[in-house]
Amino acid sequence: MPAATDTIELSIVMPCLNEAETLATCIDKANGYLERSGVVGEVVVADNGSTDGSQEIARAHGARVVDVPAKGYGSALLGGIEAARGTYVIMGDADDSYDFSNLDAFVERLRAGDQLVMGNRFRGGIAEGAMPPLHKYLGNPVLSWVGRVLFRSPIGDFHCGLRGFHRQSMLDLHLQTTGMEFASEVVVKSTLGGLRVTEVPTTLDKDGRSRPPHLRSWRDGWRHLRFLLIFSPRWLFLIPGTVAFLFGLIGTLALAFGPVVFGDVGFDLSSQVYLAALTVVGYQSVLFAILTKIYAQHEGFRIPRSRNFDRLERRISLESGALLGLALFLVGLAIAIWQFAVWAAADFGPLEPGTTARTAVLAALFMMLGAQTVMAGMFLGVLKVGLRKE
Template sequence: MPTPALELSIVMPCLNEAETLAVCIDKAQAYLDRTGIAGEVLIADNGSTDGSQAIAREHGARVVDIPLKGYGAALMGGIEAARGTYIIMGDADDSYDFSNLDLFVERLRAGDQLVMGDRFKGGIAPGAMPPLHYYLGNPVLSWLGRVLFRSPIRDFHCGLRGFSRDAVRELGLRTTGMEFASELVVKSTLAGLKVGEVPTTLKKDGRSRPPHLRSWRDGWRHLRFLLIFSPKWLFLYPGLIAFVIGVLGSVALLFGPLEIGPVGFDVSSQLYLSAFAVVGYQGVIFWLLTKMYGQREGFALPRGRLFSRIAERVSTESAAFFGALAFVAGLAIAITQVAIWGASGFGALDPLDTIRLAVPATLLMILGAQTVMAGMFLGILSIDHRPAT
């Protein structure tokens, strides 16, 4: 018999939450009873060994066992198993009030596809959030999320959030750890879902043991995810800045030493600037290849107008042509220098003048070779393929 459709599933990830699980389930059940919403309380158990599963069933919740470890894995398993049109997820540590979900349901019924709680607007009880998270972790990571992805969300890591089950299932969520919290917001924003935020309160959790969250490890995982999903900021912008500074500086020193105030620059600076240009150019190539790979594999990476224009024009053939042109130009300068050296009987040369010309020649050869190899790799990414069976 088909399962009757429900309006709301309240999903809680669980790993040894025996101390607080019952009160969370009771509050969620009380909310469903008070509002008359057709719903369920679903516990996505991640391998508890303290009897959490039995407690959940005793209090009327449905338990789904999720063998793959991790916060994100538990929630993805819970989302797949949920029967509700809407899902509200929250931690089972009694830090969120499951008896007061009205604002979330109102926004979901009004058409929002992701509704985030805002703890900073709703109120954070003393001791509920460590100072490191309150003053550094959450504000900085949330600010980065707004800058990198133009997200309207001010509290990226609130554990209480509601969403349309069907809309979120189409996002292709993949992360299994704590960075799942960031992935859900980022991919919802990139996919153009209607995203909103409502005030919610956070109180000190009711557990006697330390939380599963590890501040520095999980903070780094969130930061890494935000950067990897924004190759424009990770590779393109730093790469362009380094490349332009390196090339302009190398060319300027080609005509002789320069002085800026009391500081003088000569061939040693030219050599370092050329290395700066090479590193910057590599960053730009990484941006392009990352975007191409993301497009091929179906990752929801931002696709801007700049990338679209470049992707239409760059091919293995064009990269090979311009790369070879740059390499040959550098090689021609090198051959000319050897010819001049031979004309002088292969004797001693002025080291400054020789290096001053050899640096841009070497730079052209390196950039040309990089361009050719990047074009070849781009050709590999462009090969049509069938998934392995």
């Protein structure tokens, strides 16, 4: 342990939940690295409620134990990071899958000014049996690719558990998530926040525990994906939804006046029905993008804002949504009433099927869009209710 008068440069933080089998090995490797390298540092074990004696093992091997009552991988790490005394933090799992005795590359990049240094297991080497095939060939590559595309991140391994960062820079990001998606939040917020982000090769060995890992593939994979979606409504929902809405609406309106022919290809009633459905789906996607961004900001996720969105957010409310939705609904209702009047004028006899159906599709479309807008406005009202948070 460093002397009380020493300035601690590096805190090595390990989240812990019943890691008695491997914790001592990890702490010994970390302390061995500090002794060999001459880095003034400490080992912090962020215990998340272990019942197997992990706390006593950690103290016996020279680590400082921080009790974190709030459950979850992210909660444990946040507690450890907040309690750390070092300028830099390197975090890693306490299952002996990461080599805490070889942290030189991380410290070198941190000292050079990088604010987040990610390990890349695919570049450094994955031992046989260390990563399930589902994670190695599908989960990690796909989620990392999604993160790179949506956020223009340079990181090739979003979910590597061994990573280093400038402690205060990370605290300034106001990290929020408490579960496994914390791994994605660190990378995404660092990228969006303009931090200097790099990665170095690291290795992954087989988990040293005899029990199954805490990770649940499908549940935690979905939580990572859900987090990425919350942070990327523009490219995932807003732009595709706008294109679908405009294409569908223009097509539906054009076919309301009769068939449309392009060369040898003709479009009529069935095409109008599908285009109306596309309009509804696109409109719902646009609404979802707007509501998701407002929700994310309301919950404290610091997403980059734009002036256009700020102006839009100031103008939309439960009342404005209700008025716009009512107007759209009344347009559809007016078309339906006009169609009913035409039917009444014909003594409620048979009408020309094609013309009648095309008009009915148009009326139904506007009424659906109106109802969607009203409900979105009501949901927005729920989001904007001021609540006291503990």
